Amino acid sequence: MKRFDLIIVGAGPSGLSAAIEAANRGMNVVVFDENEKPGGQLFKQIHKFFGSKEHKAKVRGFVIGEQLLKEASEAGVTVVLNATVIGLYQDKEVVVKIGDGVEHYKADSVLIATGASENMVTFEGWTLPGVIGAGAAQTMMNLHGIKPGQKVLMLGSGNVGLVVSFQLLQAGCEVVGLVDAAPRVGGYGVHAAKIARCGVPFYLSHTIVKAEGTDCVTGVTIAQVDKNFQFVEGSEKHFDVDTICLAVGLSPMSQLLKMAGCKMEDNPKRGGQVPICDEFGATSIPGIFVAGDVSGIEEASSAMIGGRIAGITAAQYLGFIDKEEQLTKCEENKKALDGLRQGMFAPKNRGKLVEKTEEGIPVSMNLLEKGFIANDEMERFPGVTHKAGVHPVMECTQNIPCNPCQDACPKHCIKIGEKITSLPAVDESVDCIGCGMCVASCSGQAIFLLDETYEEGFAAVTLPYEFLPLPKEGEKGYGLGRDGKVVCEAEVVQVKTAKAFDHTNLLTIKVPADMAMKARFYKKEA
């Protein structure tokens, strides 16, 4: 029987992070993953991450995956792919399906980082081909280069639903609407705004009545729901779609831990059945650790830190480091984790309506109810200022843990401060040079450059653009408002692409002067 100091199940963000920490402390570590490619969900996440530098902010998920893999290999971690762990037996024995047989492994410590599986909802016709999970859509588009469908309806306004809707648009699909039974958008407002300005309508307090079609989905009917989640008669709306995408939350994939005999609990705050564990990821069975979504649903950034903490703790458990080193290192990581767990979307605020920002500014209710900020709500936020010449406008209106824009500006005209959840503010004493680094660095694509005195009667709006085909300079089209509706004619006056922008192109459009604060997207055809 092969034996390791540490066996890790799952080569996603938390598993790899744990492996790196443990191996760097001298442990003999193996990571098993059932997939053909490592990285877990990271390789499907093509958006730029939030957070700050220590959280790898503004780096795209799949790039973080590549970085982690490289680090793991440099640390001497063995990563075994296409290796399905089929059971965790007594005495920390792991049986793995590899190739044409099974192999038995034992380790002095085991770390389970199996992640999560998608929740589902039932409605008439939900078993029809064409009804898929949001994860399926991501897998098909971003791993296998295939569109899940041509016309898609998304159910779920959490970050997954919002991000995947944007990815669907990037892949060239049409998203006919985003539906959620909740009365408010669940995910980040900036993610919602990104798809709203592309013209995706939001239907909050709505849910799916039925998927239509006999052999596969040909349409969908949604309807409004009241406070008790009962359909409001007469509110039905029909859409012709070929795909219905479900993004209604995740559940920890904790079956291995249950099989191993770890004490479990049903914890709705953590997303379902989770092992009872301490702040270091130690379960009720000495030597069995957990990290990432399997111990409670969060997101990849916190999974990576959780993984680091558990990896360090496993090293201490087996005497590779002393208690003091463990506590010091874990403390650093916990600070980073605490940084991510702040703001309006902090775990403690889950499900609550936060009416004011930390700065005391009323939040945009339109953003919560329709996915975009209303014109008359915009001016109250500190990222919005006006002056002659080019200057940034930051439509970042919720306290989320993110600060790359602050570092991006070579002139330091964007201020967030120590607390990374603070809203970005413009330092009006500094002159913007119009480099666009802030626009490209904003993971929420919420920063625009405005030149309100571009030409007599015209303003220039520079916006982030991640679609193909890329418009050409001189091309004439239309400016779209934050709601995705045409507000004016527009001319593309500049298209900037740069390596430093990391595939976020900067599109500058010329619009009538009074549209400077209204036009936020460009489309060639009306």
Added chain:
Amino acid sequence: MGNTADVIIIGGGIIGCATAYYLAKKNVSVIVLEKDKSIGNGGSSRNGGGVRQSGRDPRELPLAMYAVEHMWPTLSEELGVDVEYHKEGNLRLGKTKKHLEILQGLTDKAQACGLKVNMIDANEVKRINPYLSDEVIGASWCPTDGHANPLTATLGFYKAARALGVRFYTGEDVIAIKKIKGIANTVVTKKNVYTGGKIILASGYASRKIAATVGIDVPMQNVLIEALVTEAEPKMFNQMLGTADADFYGHQTNHGSFVFGGASGYEEMNKDDGTQPTSSITAPCICRGIMKYIPKLADAKIVRTWAGYEDVSADGIPVISKIDEVPGLILACGFTGHGFGIAPVVGKLLSELGTDQQTTLDLKEFRYDRFKAVI
């Protein structure tokens, strides 16, 4: 009223549930106390589903024959739950001469008791089940044997008993039976006390500890069994299969999946550290065993493995008996892994004991006090 009934049954397995059902049919009030959170979570849900007569101890054979003749065929209808009973025979397979000798011995004994069972050659085996490998050189064949679904049969008795007004309490852990003025009529659990005219103790191996509280013991052992379940396959055969070597047993269910039990050989020494008892080496071993007999199943996917315990009595047959020294107590345990097939008739017999009626079948071989020293 609340904690009182004519009969208190300790153990909500198939024996307890069947007994409760037959008692309730006699208008007897019954309370069933089950330690686990789920009904039938012991051996009742963890067995191969065999409804066999062949291969049984001659002392037990009359019970099995009675159940097959008079009870199993109508059970689904009676309970209103499909127990998936198939009476399409049992093949006990042999691959070596030695196997055939074992099978011949079993067959001779069963025939002597009047069971229709006979030895057949490889050709005949293939005719009955064309999927078996060429390694099989002979078998014993009992056409009236079969199999049923232990899960739905157990829950079927439960459902039917409950519908007749039997009160079931789950999570009720019995710690003692108490004699009051010489009569066993009180059952003490961790939180409650129940009283009844009769107490039927049918909780598998756990019966031993409970019986000890009134000074009674049955020599038995708690032995692990493991089994595996495949995905649904196209229908292949309906017989129950076993082997002379006892390396596996099982059948294909109505659902299409195969359920096969087997052993690694270390079951009696199994370590149970309180987490989960399946051993990492058993399922692969069962797979190898099956493939030798049914090569076509090599591609079938295993979706589940499970383990359970059986209460193996010292002489391989159960105790089904009133306890002379403890008036009021009736004991039913030590079913040794073949209690499922006879559960309906045992339930019926226990209901007769519980109402002081003449039993349909003679139970003298099943007395609790039959265990004597060897010399």
Added chain:
Amino acid sequence: MENIFDRSVDLGEFVPQPDDDMIVCRCEEVTKGQIRQAVHDGMFTITEIRRYLRTGMGLCQGQTCAKLVKRIVANELKVSMDVLEPASSRAPMRPIEMEVFARENN
């Protein structure tokens, strides 16, 4: 969970619901109505429901429907979802061919 469960508690009459024929367990094609009826038949635990109806016993082993089934059972019993223990987790975590399982390479 309250340790002791009286299986005779009155759940009221079984009242059909318009979406009773909705498939909940996709693998075994078990409907919401069947699950609700099973609760009324006395199946109060996820384990019993599973054994009675085969929910979660199909190819995916309950990975898709576990939470959905739990919600229906909890509703029917008028208890909160965290009261209901999930069914046992059993190896193999993914379906595995007999031939592959049989071949122990170390």
Added chain:
Amino acid sequence: MADRIIEHPILGKTEKGKKVTFTFDGKEMEGYEGEPISVALKAAGVMKHRYTKKEHKPRGIFCAIGRCTDCVMVVDGKPNVRTCVTPLKEGMKVQTQYGVSAEPF
């Protein structure tokens, strides 16, 4: 093949293995070696992978990562093959699954 993403704004040109031929219910189709069978089928417009055993209802891709097993088909004679995680190979024989076999009801 309108469903294939030729070039992606973030991921660039989609890289695939060599082109291979396979059959779906006897019809010859093309796909790329190593991609999941389900992806090649999707590119060819195939939505229905199987019909269920009890109700004979169509099913297709649902989770796309091998968990839900809704996309199973009969591949090279073997039923219940999860097409979303089984790599396509030259000459594969892929069949709609009816219940647990390739025999229509």
